[in-house]
Amino acid sequence: MTLPPARKFDTLVIGAGGGGLRAALQLAQADASVAVVSKVFPIRSHTVAAQGGINAALANVLPDNWHWHMYDTIKGSDYLGDQDAIEYMCRAASNIVIELEHAGVPFSRLPDGRIYQRRFGGQSQNFGGEQAARACAAADRTGHAILHTLYQQNIRARTHFFDEYFAVDLIRDEQGYILGVLALEIETGEPLLIEAKTTLIATGGAGQLFRTNTNARINTGDGMAMALRAGIPLQDMEFFQFHPTGIAGKGMLISEGVRGEGGFLVNKDGERFMERYAPHAKDLASRDVVSRAIYTEVAEGRGCGAQGDHVFLKLDHLGEETVAARLPAIRELARTFLHIDPAHTPIPVYPTAHYTMGGIPTDRHGRVVVPAGQGEEAIPGLYAVGECACVSVHGANRLGGNSLLDIVVFGRAAGNDIIEYLRENRFHRPLNVASVEQALGRLARWERQGEGETVDGLRRELQQIMEQHCGVFRSQAVLEQGLDKVVQVQQRLANAVLRDHSRVFNTARIEALELENLVELALATVTSALGRTESRGAHSRVDHPQRDDERWLRHTLFFREGRTLDYKPVRMKPMTVESFAPKERTY
Amino acid sequence: MHSEPETRNSKLRQLRWRCRRGMLELDILLEGFLQHGYEALDGGQRADFERLLALPDQELLEYLLGTRTSTEGSLAHVIACIRNTSVF
Numbered sequence: 001m002t003l004p005p006a007r008k009f010d011t012l013v014i015g016a017g018g019g020g021l022r023a024a025l026q027l028a029q030a031d032a033s034v035a036v037v038s039k040v041f042p043i044r045s046h047t048v049a050a051q052g053g054i055n056a057a058l059a060n061v062l063p064d065n066w067h068w069h070m071y072d073t074i075k076g077s078d079y080l081g082d083q084d085a086i087e088y089m090c091r092a093a094s095n096i097v098i099e100l101e102h103a104g105v106p107f108s109r110l111p112d113g114r115i116y117q118r119r120f121g122g123q124s125q126n127f128g129g130e131q132a133a134r135a136c137a138a139a140d141r142t143g144h145a146i147l148h149t150l151y152q153q154n155i156r157a158r159t160h161f162f163d164e165y166f167a168v169d170l171i172r173d174e175q176g177y178i179l180g181v182l183a184l185e186i187e188t189g190e191p192l193l194i195e196a197k198t199t200l201i202a203t204g205g206a207g208q209l210f211r212t213n214t215n216a217r218i219n220t221g222d223g224m225a226m227a228l229r230a231g232i233p234l235q236d237m238e239f240f241q242f243h244p245t246g247i248a249g250k251g252m253l254i255s256e257g258v259r260g261e262g263g264f265l266v267n268k269d270g271e272r273f274m275e276r277y278a279p280h281a282k283d284l285a286s287r288d289v290v291s292r293a294i295y296t297e298v299a300e301g302r303g304c305g306a307q308g309d310h311v312f313l314k315l316d317h318l319g320e321e322t323v324a325a326r327l328p329a330i331r332e333l334a335r336t337f338l339h340i341d342p343a344h345t346p347i348p349v350y351p352t353a354h355y356t357m358g359g360i361p362t363d364r365h366g367r368v369v370v371p372a373g374q375g376e377e378a379i380p381g382l383y384a385v386g387e388c389a390c391v392s393v394h395g396a397n398r399l400g401g402n403s404l405l406d407i408v409v410f411g412r413a414a415g416n417d418i419i420e421y422l423r424e425n426r427f428h429r430p431l432n433v434a435s436v437e438q439a440l441g442r443l444a445r446w447e448r449q450g451e452g453e454t455v456d457g458l459r460r461e462l463q464q465i466m467e468q469h470c471g472v473f474r475s476q477a478v479l480e481q482g483l484d485k486v487v488q489v490q491q492r493l494a495n496a497v498l499r500d501h502s503r504v505f506n507t508a509r510i511e512a513l514e515l516e517n518l519v520e521l522a523l524a525t526v527t528s529a530l531g532r533t534e535s536r537g538a539h540s541r542v543d544h545p546q547r548d549d550e551r552w553l554r555h556t557l558f559f560r561e562g563r564t565l566d567y568k569p570v571r572m573k574p575m576t577v578e579s580f581a582p583k584e585r586t587y
Numbered sequence: 588m589h590s591e592p593e594t595r596n597s598k599l600r601q602l603r604w605r606c607r608r609g610m611l612e613l614d615i616l617l618e619g620f621l622q623h624g625y626e627a628l629d630g631g632q633r634a635d636f637e638r639l640l641a642l643p644d645q646e647l648l649e650y651l652l653g654t655r656t657s658t659e660g661s662l663a664h665v666i667a668c669i670r671n672t673s674v675f
Binding site: 217333 | 597
């Protein structure tokens with residue numbers, strides 16, 4: 001068989017969001033030859049959608065320190081986060097924000113010139129005390145500003161970009177080393193082999209698993225599915241964050257900032273129901289808590305609208321001037337997609353799938369780790385950072401402002417570790433032709449002609465199944481039905497065909513490959529959710545409503561082969577400080 | 588050589604891929620317009636649409652939500668067309 005043309009680099013980064021670009025920058029500045037593969041132009045990665053801010057205990061607005069941030073993150077994670085990784089991230093936060101500032105990110109300022117910081121849900125002073133203000137923001141375009149800055153710096157450092165290339169599968173050898181990736185050039189439809197001594201997966205999350213979600217359409221979890229196919233388990237996939245305030249029925253995010261500015265939720269009786277669910281933090285309680293409250297209000301018949309299927313987010317009491325001055329983008333969002341003016345009319349909202357807490361298991365250096373003997377070992381040459389990875393700093397529930405922090409902190413850490421790895425592994429390993437052939441087989445399968453189901457129809461069905469069977473509240477019976485249905489979709493997908501077999505910009509082919517990835521992840525998510533018979537963070541089992549630390553203070557590992565589950569302990573020991581023991585989580 | 592319809596189709600497929608952005612809001616607005624409004628544009632307006640697609644996401648979002656106004660008449664016209672294609 002003829003092998004596709006090949007390019008060789010020291011290091012390969014798959015995905016050009018903030019995590020991938022931060023790592024690439026570290027590597028390019030260390031004079032490594034770096035390739036970044038991205039299925040869209042890099043500055044169109046989903047990092048641009050992270051508008052709110054990046055957490056760092058700078059204490060510019062209210063008293064703060066990294067240890068309080070660490071406590072909030074552990075509590076927010078419902079004690080499933082690894083405390084060493086969380087300490088590392090919170091300690092690194094201030095330094096990394098200053099570094100971004102020096103690189104050119106235009107953070108909003110206080111009158112005295114210091115970086116402005118916003119109040120976000122789940123932030124506290126003094127280990128659970130008064131509200132803290134920890135999110136550093138560049139107006140409402142923080143993610144955009146960070147991504148553009150990192151992109152410009154990468155251009156200057158001569159990172160090589162493969163724009164509009166789709167990563168198909170990892171290439172590995174018999175000894176388990178990762179040798180690079182088989183990619184597809186979207187413009188020509190031609191495969192390209194990219195060989196590298198190290199490969200970093202930074203492909204983002206998989207919000208497209210669910211019908212109603214906040215994510216860009218590109219978020220199909222490609223890297224996570226590639227890892228599964230390479231025999232690597234996925235960790236904690238049952239934990240999917242539902243953002244409480246999506247535009248009802250459409251999914252677009254209404255940022256927490258609206259509640260931070262004084263907006264609040266009401267049910268059909270006009271009651272501020274969050275006072276019942278979170279007497280202290282009310283509307284600014286953690287996202288999972290607010291999502292469940294909204295779901296419960298609707299389920300118990302107190303929903304708004306003709307169908308009673310949402311609640312209202314009120315901000316009309318803030319006055320037109322305040323809404324215009326502080327929340328202009330939200331106002332226009334509501335005008336554009338709902339044809340209402342939120343300065344006068346409340347916004348219909350309902351929980352919407354937002355963030356994948358689970359992912360490819362890594363240590364705090366970004367190294368992908370798998371079980372070995374009594375412990376774990378790193379897959380040589382393979383790294384993962386950001387939403388596709390599970391390091392795990394978000395545990396069972398992520399706090400607002402911690403995702404941008406996660407990507408830049410661990411992007412930099414992975415970059416540093418890769419530099420060390422390259423010092424000790426100076427040569428490319430021989431190509432494993434069998435692995436390339438296997439990856440090419442994934443492409444060849446879609447050349448099949450004839451009758452069959454369409455990719456579009458199956459994707460919609462999968463998203464519907466996930467929403468109905470693996471949403472905000474779950475139970476064994478509902479999950480089991482969901483698993484059966486996802487397995488059926490998987491079987492039907494094997495018989496699906498493309499109507500269009502052209503090569504140039506055949507986006508239907510890309511969407512077929514994306515759907516294969518989503519199906520892999522749906523199986524991982526539902527199977528992991530079935531396994532965990534407790535409620536913790538974003539995973540709520542109505543048949544097991546309590547958190548059960550004795551049995552379940554551990555991470556799930558899902559293996560594709562035989563759809564099996566394994567578990568590993570949560571790392572409760574921080575790097576330098578005392579461990580935070582699990583407590584009841586109240587807001 | 589590709590036939591004329593194939594060239595036209597591959598152009599549309601390319602535009603469809605470039606309507607894939609980093610934000611759901613843009614995906615919905617741009618794909619909706621490509622399906623329901625693009626055909627009605629003339630050659631110059633189609634070129635303007637492509638210029639819009641080359642903009643960074645945040646800037647494009649501000650134009651399409653109306654929080655920012657383009658000072659370029661021809662771009663402003665295509666932006667208005669997209670905003671008026673209410674298919675969501």
